[in-house]
Amino acid sequence: MEKYDVAILGAGMSGIAAGIRLAHFGKRVCIFERHYAPGGLNSFYAKDGRKFDVGLHAMTNFVKPGVKGAPLNRILKQLRIRREDLGLHEQIGSRVAFPGRDLRFTNDVGVLESEIAREFPREIDGFQKLVHAVKSFDDTEFNYPYQSAREIARSCIGDPLLEDMLFCPLMYYGSATEDDMDFGQFAVMFKSIFLEGFARPLDGIRNIIKILLQRYKSAGGIRRMKTGVSQIRVSNEKVDRLILDDGEEVEADIVLSSAGLPETLSLCSPSMGGKAESNVGQLSFTETISIFDKSPDRFGWGEDTIIFFNSRDRFAYRASEDPVDLTSGVICIPNNFEYGDLGLPEGIVRVTCLANYDTWKSYSETEYTKNKEHWRPLIWDAARRFMPDTDLSYDSDCIAHDMFTPKTVERYTWKRRGAIYGAPQKAKDGSTPVANLFVCGTDQGFLGIVGSMMSGIAMANTHALR
Amino acid sequence: MSKDECKQVVLDIIAEIAPDEELSDVKPEVALREQLDLDSMDFLDIVMELRKKHGIEVPESEYGQLVSLDSCAEYLTPKFNALV
Numbered sequence: 001m002e003k004y005d006v007a008i009l010g011a012g013m014s015g016i017a018a019g020i021r022l023a024h025f026g027k028r029v030c031i032f033e034r035h036y037a038p039g040g041l042n043s044f045y046a047k048d049g050r051k052f053d054v055g056l057h058a059m060t061n062f063v064k065p066g067v068k069g070a071p072l073n074r075i076l077k078q079l080r081i082r083r084e085d086l087g088l089h090e091q092i093g094s095r096v097a098f099p100g101r102d103l104r105f106t107n108d109v110g111v112l113e114s115e116i117a118r119e120f121p122r123e124i125d126g127f128q129k130l131v132h133a134v135k136s137f138d139d140t141e142f143n144y145p146y147q148s149a150r151e152i153a154r155s156c157i158g159d160p161l162l163e164d165m166l167f168c169p170l171m172y173y174g175s176a177t178e179d180d181m182d183f184g185q186f187a188v189m190f191k192s193i194f195l196e197g198f199a200r201p202l203d204g205i206r207n208i209i210k211i212l213l214q215r216y217k218s219a220g221g222i223r224r225m226k227t228g229v230s231q232i233r234v235s236n237e238k239v240d241r242l243i244l245d246d247g248e249e250v251e252a253d254i255v256l257s258s259a260g261l262p263e264t265l266s267l268c269s270p271s272m273g274g275k276a277e278s279n280v281g282q283l284s285f286t287e288t289i290s291i292f293d294k295s296p297d298r299f300g301w302g303e304d305t306i307i308f309f310n311s312r313d314r315f316a317y318r319a320s321e322d323p324v325d326l327t328s329g330v331i332c333i334p335n336n337f338e339y340g341d342l343g344l345p346e347g348i349v350r351v352t353c354l355a356n357y358d359t360w361k362s363y364s365e366t367e368y369t370k371n372k373e374h375w376r377p378l379i380w381d382a383a384r385r386f387m388p389d390t391d392l393s394y395d396s397d398c399i400a401h402d403m404f405t406p407k408t409v410e411r412y413t414w415k416r417r418g419a420i421y422g423a424p425q426k427a428k429d430g431s432t433p434v435a436n437l438f439v440c441g442t443d444q445g446f447l448g449i450v451g452s453m454m455s456g457i458a459m460a461n462t463h464a465l466r
Numbered sequence: 467m468s469k470d471e472c473k474q475v476v477l478d479i480i481a482e483i484a485p486d487e488e489l490s491d492v493k494p495e496v497a498l499r500e501q502l503d504l505d506s507m508d509f510l511d512i513v514m515e516l517r518k519k520h521g522i523e524v525p526e527s528e529y530g531q532l533v534s535l536d537s538c539a540e541y542l543t544p545k546f547n548a549l550v
Contacts, residue, residue: 025514065486068503077484078507140505461510466526 003251004030004222006464007242009229010258012040013449014441016212017456018256020079022464023221030252031221034228034245034414038213040258041413041420041442042449044206047402050346052289053204054404055420057306057332057350060173060192061450062090062107062199070196075453078461085211089337091198091305096165097386098310103165107197120162130156130166131195137187142429142458149186150179164315169193169308171317172330172352174447176281176421178318185426185445192448198305200337202344208449228414232257232267238435243269254464256430258441258456260415261423265432272433281419282319284406286355288379291400292347292392296333299392301349307331309386320354324375326382329353346399351383357406357417372403421447430459438463467546469539475546476538479515483508494535516542521549 006022008015011033022029037043042055063070065083076083093111096103101119105112109131117124133152138144150163157163167181170189175181181189201207216223231243232255239255257264262280266273296302310328317328332350335343363371380394406418415422426445430438440459441452467475477489480502487502498504509529516522522545524532531541 025518066503069505073486073503074505074507078511080482082485457507461507465510465514 001241001249001251002030004028005252006030006254006256006460007032007229007250007252008256008258009264010040010441011035011038011223011225012258012441013042013209013212013452014444014456014459015040015256015258016209016216017075017079017453018440018460018464019221019223019456020212020216020219021457021460023216023219024080025465026220027464029221030250031216031223032227032229032242032244033223033225035412036226038223038225039205039209041409041415042205042209042452043412044204044209048400050291050400051204051206052402053206053334054287055205056173056449057330057334057352058091058198058200058337059088059208059450060196060198060448062088062197071192071450071454072196075450075457078457079212079215079453081211081215087201087203087207088199089202089339091200092303092336092338094169094198094306094308095304096168096308098161098165098168098315101161101165105194107199109195112194116162120159123157123159123162126157127162134187134190134195137184139184139188139191144184144428147183149181149183152183152186160314164310166190166194167317168310168315168328169330172308172328174421174451175317176283176419176426176442177424178283179316182426185447188451189447192451198337200334202339202342204334205449212453229259229267231269232264232434232437234268234270234272234434234437237433239437253436255437256440256456256459256464257437258439260441261425261427261432261439261443263414263416264437264439264443268434268437276423279423279425280416281422281424282417283317283421284319284355284357284409284418285352285420286324286360286375286379286403286405287350287352288376288403289401290349290351290380290394290398292349292397293399294347294397295343296335296347296349298347299390299397300388301333301390301392302336304331304333304387305336306333307383307386309383311382311385317354320356323356323359323371324379325354326378329379329383331383331387349383351379353379353382355406357410357419360405360407361410368405368407372405376401376403415442430463467543469543472539472543472546473535475520476512476532476535476542479512479519480504482515483511492535494539497533498535499533520546522546
């Protein structure tokens with residue numbers, strides 16, 4: 001039987017980052033990934049010769065080199081990766097778009113401040129108070145108690161419209177809970193989006209994954225693809241061995257799982273899934289990706305990188321009752337980053353909305369295809385209301401498209417109910433009822449690309465290196 | 467090994483962990499954290515590299531000995547010399 005110091009479930013950002021740390025310091029470590037492609041929730045694929053990204057629209061947490069204590073600079077140091085290799089390009093500018101109201105923001109928080117001063121002049125002091133509360137929050141401490149982010153925000157900001165406009169991007173980019181967030185998670189997201197910012201490599205997520213995998217390999221890490229772990233055999237509250245999908249058994253002193261907390265507990269034998277059932281994530285999404293043969297600036301959409309939109313009086317971030325919730329969403333235009341002389345060969349517009357897992361899951365194959373075709377143009381129309389007027393015709397100018405649903409997410413990531421932000425209750429210190437089994441990634445509670453790497457690093461440091 | 471050589475060993479490790487830091491004018495008597503962007507995760511790395519590269523063990527209760535270059539030299543030089 002193969003024996004490892006550490007076995008890692010999942011070759012996503014957190015798993016690979018954990019693996020780099022462990023391999024670098026001489027641990028015999030193996031990553032088991034059921035999918036043929038690495039990346040987990042932030043992955044990529046090709047269809048008809050085109051490259052597509054799935055997962056986050058941009059890397060959050062962008063800061064310039066030398067910013068002390070910033071998560072991006074911390075993970076680069078911990079992983080010994082050179083910033084130049086990531087090839088990051090900053091966003092042009094993003095926007096929160098509500099009926100009749102726009103708030104622009106860039107990687108310079110001063111832009112958001114002046115937008116708030118203009119749109120909500122009476123709230124600018126309250127906004128500064130909220131920024132202060134966010135900055136004072138110590139996010140290096142794992143086991144902070146739950147505090148309602150809405151309550152803290154309301155103690156600073158009086159106008160519910162501004163409150164919703166600030167919550168909208170943060171929830172869409174990471175909340176596993178409806179309408180409110182744990183203040184700790186809110187603070188992490190607020191910093192990563194409003195105080196730091198967005199960036200993207202020209203080649204997208206695949207470039208970041210490629211660099212991580214090279215680093216992991218050169219440090220001596222082992223990776224087994226198309227090799228899922230089907231069972232975590234537990235005896236005396238310790239992992240005794242892992243059973244792989246093909247029946248092979250392996251041993252490991254420590255197991256780090258990025259499969260999700262309820263998912264990981266369900267893998268345990270004897271089962272521990274029962275108690276975790278109420279902790280399965282309920283929020284899932286659909287995304288349409290539309291390709292155009294011209295760059296978005298040619299049809300008047302060259303200014304916005306990411307647009308968070310909402311058409312209701314109050315923003316509702318809840319599990320959708322309809323197959324797709326068209327009242328809010330996120331538009332991402334990957335062309336609109338500062339690429340200098342470089343650029344993408346085609347125009348790309350991604351639109352993400354909340355979606356209903358049960359409905360999409362219940363469709364027969366024919367109904368599923370038919371409904372994708374039904375909803376795709378509706379999602380486009382919902383998004384277009386928040387974009388500048390254009391002579392673009394979706395029917396004739398869109399030369400290719402793809403769409404994922406909650407069912408797609410579940411199929412490729414094994415996240416239950418396609419819940420990309422995982423379980424509502426996080427295991428902040430990574431521990432589980434099994435002594436040598438820990439979770440990293442989404443259900444440990446750090447979010448985004450940088451957050452997931454930070455999670456893998458922190459869990460490897462805390463549970464497997466000391 | 468002399469204390470100065472020991473300080474150089476520590477500086478070499480920091481250079482590898484934090485390649486963007488300017489290390490030429492680090493004051494040996496001042497805490498490293500006050501002069502450089504090093505957090506607790508980076509100090510863990512210094513300890514881990516000492517073990518990996520030089521076979522030196524620093525127990526967690528003694529991490530505080532690594533606060534400045536001078537204290538590193540005081541604490542680590544005897545450990546290096548005991549290896550031979």
